[in-house]
Amino acid sequence: MSKAGAVSSLTLVRQLWEYAGLPTRVLENTIRQGGLELVHDPSVYGQAVRSSFQITAVAQACTATIALAAQYYKRLIQARTKLGGEEEDVVLGPVSVDARHAVAEWKGWTRIYLDRGATGVGVGEMIRDSIASDSDEAKQVLGMDAHAVADWDSLAGLYRTRPAEAREVAGIVRIHTNFPHHKLGILQLLGLVPNSKHWTDQDIHEVFAQFQHSHLQERLDGWDAFEFERRAHERGLCVTAYRTLSEWEQSPMGEAVRRWIGENGGSxxxxxxxxxxxxxxxxxxxxxxxxxxxxxxxxxxxxxxxxxxxxxxxxxxxxxxxxxxxxxxxxxxxxxxxxxxxxxxxxxxxxxxxxxxxxxxxxxxxxxxxxxxxxxxxxxxxxxxxxxxxxxxxxxxxxxxTGPWAATRAYDSLTQTACGMNHLEGRSYCEHTGQHEVEPKALPVxxxxxxxxxxxxxxxxxxxxxxxxxxxxxxxxxxxxxxxxxxxxxxxxxxxxxxxxLGQVHGEAAWETPPHHVLPVDADQLAAMASSYRVRGLKSHAQDYERQDVFVLAIRHAAVSAPDSGAEDEDDLRWSVPAHLGVDTLRWN
Incomplete structure (x- = not known):
């Protein structure tokens, strides 16, 4: 029996295939012949992550549809080369995507493993012996700047602003400071750092270390949320005000986005x-x-x-x-x-x-x-x-x-806050828990x-x-x-x-039944989703040879199988990661 309100991943696959303008008969032939397997479809098994939005179905459907399109492209190339035309009854597959794996991939999880020379080490053992990617040890091994930001900078996040009149929600802004030039710009806008400072100054991290969340909050207490957003955008900084869905839909930005989608037939x-x-x-x-x-x-x-x-x-x-x-x-x-x-x-x-x-x-x-x-x-x-x-x-x-924010810089978290998603998510959670005040709630991935x-x-x-x-x-x-x-x-x-x-799922189906963690708690389940990627282009401390003993552990793409030990040389790059940007020559192989 389908969970109330849960969207079927197969429904979304059909929708995306249609939006992409690809032949319906190819997809339906594939489905009919069993070429597509959607493991743990949320319409049957429920959400794989705690959220009121249909994130599980979106992740699984996107991953599966891409895999089918990639196969179809290769099939068309082969047909044009060998037959001079498309095959009559194309059946793609097999494509198998587990919803839980697809959502886990969206967490962006990584760990670092140092090969000690042991033979036959599996991914599970690598995970147990790995170190955190953002640890000092990992940064030293990888030759990274000690100040490299992991997921979130210490000053990024939500801040209260001056109480808003005649608004359903409190005055709140979300600030993104992961890049140093954006971080410096926020501090300068708030009058905490002189405008003469530049993000490339040698002492810039010493300057940043002087400030905590409370210092910014003290300054923002006197700002109106929308005014701070406007002033930040004028400087090319990354800030959005916390909006309800109706506020977003009535704004020139929201109207422009919906008009653009309407011109695409809803795509x-x-x-x-x-x-x-x-x-x-x-x-x-x-x-x-x-x-x-x-x-x-x-x-x-x-x-x-x-x-x-x-x-x-x-x-x-x-x-x-x-x-x-x-x-x-x-x-x-x-x-x-x-x-x-x-x-x-x-x-x-x-x-x-x-x-x-x-x-x-x-x-x-x-x-x-x-x-x-x-x-x-x-x-x-x-x-x-x-x-x-x-x-x-x-x-x-x-x-x-199109619209007044077409050139505005922003990221996922800022967009969630601006377009009403944080309010909708927070309201769903508030109604389930019985809290009195709706707080902005970010999506779990x-x-x-x-x-x-x-x-x-x-x-x-x-x-x-x-x-x-x-x-x-x-x-x-x-x-x-x-x-x-x-x-x-x-x-x-x-x-x-x-x-x-796509609508929302509420109550226990959103906030109780799904797993509490995005990544599997069970070590074997996590290992089944992960693969190791050799770090290439990493010089030894002596700079006379390239190290071969450092690996990144990450969630493998959910539509791709783990590599065989005898993988072809041309595919080795798929199971590697550059140590840093710029390690290769600017030309095709």
Whole structure:
């Protein structure tokens, strides 16, 4: 019997497949022939995590639909190569996704294991002998800055502001300070640090160490929540005011996001065409099973999208700049299976030759900088399409591509707070526990990040599939234009609207029956979900050789099996993680 209010993961798989514009008969053939197995579907077994939102079904459905789309892309490549057209009755699979594994992956859990030379050590033993990724010992082994932030900076979080009149909720803001330039900006806005300080100053961490949550709270007591949000946005800082659902829906930002989704037929992502350029003769490019993906994203959502592509066999090149702050502890999880190189891109200047060649050889360019940020550096969708006709340009941002917050910087936690999700979650919990005052309650995992990254990944694969289908006589007469590219767009806010539209689960089904912990408490269950990833590019202290004895333990992608001991050399990269950004050369293998 279905749990009251719980959405079926299979229903969401069908919905996402339709949003992606992929052939219905392929999915239904696969389901009918038993090619899709959804283990612990929440509509039967209940939620795998404590929340009023349908996070379990979203995680399982996103993971399964991506796996099917990845298989379909490879099948289409094979059909075009061998048969000259699509197979009549395509059946994909087998694809098996456990809901509990899918949710656990969204926790972003990692540990560090140091190989002591023992043979036959299993993942369970590695976990028992591992050390915390954010421990001083791990940072020293990995050569990380001692100040590297783990999940949350000490000053990040919720703060009370001046009491709000005629509002249903108290005045509260959420602040994100994981990056040093954002942290410094908040301290300067509150008048705690002189404007002359810069985040690259040698003593900046000594400056940061002077302040605790209470120092910021004392200053924010005199601010109006919306005024502080506005002033922070003017400075490019990461702050949102705590809103109810009705406040969000009545705001210009909320209206813009919902209008954008409505134009997509209800889909949280958009897939549009990029017109071919005739300005120059492009290099010849033949689609292969292994996609080449340029990843220009940071934090979680964008990197998770490309990490998922890597898990399904793509060659992913993660590009960053040595001049940008980064989150090395987070990258232990999100950079798995990728190569990584630095590139220096100046505003208003031509692309460096190596970067240009990389783009010309890419199938996908995936980026998650603020809208327009890469256009200034010659890497907007039009510029990339001109260099590589037929490319998929995948783009992710926080609050959407229209409206007054289109260029506003934000992250998962800030989006939850702004769009009413923290209030809805808190109200559901309050009603169950009998508390008098509704407190903002965050989701148990950063579901907007992981779901948005999943949607970006799915739409990217769907664009590749649809591009091939257009060339096949059996589907479109073979009249598709190979020079046309695709522009894929998704935002954290559009993802939030989709998740909210699925409804909520309340009472015991949300707050009592599901496991208390996102990760399995049982060691064997955790080991079954985890894999080891060799850290590559890590120099010994003597700097004369690369260490081979350091591994990251992490939750394996829920649609991918654990590696065999005799894995092919070309797949070794999938089971490794770069020690830091920039360890590789800026070119394709």
């Amino acid at each position: 949280p992502f958009r897939m549009s065409r990029l017109t071919a350029s005739t300005s120059h003769t492009p290099r010849a490019h033949t689609a292969t099973e292994r996609l080449r993906v340029i990843d220009m994203s940071r934090v979680i959502a964008g990197p998770y999208s490309t990490r998922t592509l890597a898990a399904h066999g793509a060659e992913v090149m993660l590009i960053s700049s040595a001049a940008l702050p980064n989150l090395p502890l987070r990258e232990l999880d999100t950079a798995r299976g990728k190569r990584t190189a630095y590139a220096h891109l100046e505003r208003g200047e031509k692309l460096p030759r190596k970067m240009r060649r990389l783009v010309e050889g890419a199938d996908v360019v995936s980026q998650a900088y603020r809208p327009g940020g890469l256009v200034e550096r010659g890497l907007g969708p039009g510029e990339v399409q001109a260099l590589r006709p037929g490319v998929v340009y995948a783009e992710l941002c926080a609050f959407g591509f 950063q579901a907007l990040d992981y779901a948005a990254g999943s949607l970006l990944c799915l739409a990217t694969l769907a664009a590749k599939c649809r591009g091939i289908l257009e060339q096949m006589p059996a589907t479109s007469g073979g009249e598709g234009d190979q020079q046309k590219g695709w522009h894929v767009q998704v935002s954290l806010a559009s993802t939030a609207e989709w998740i909210k539209s």
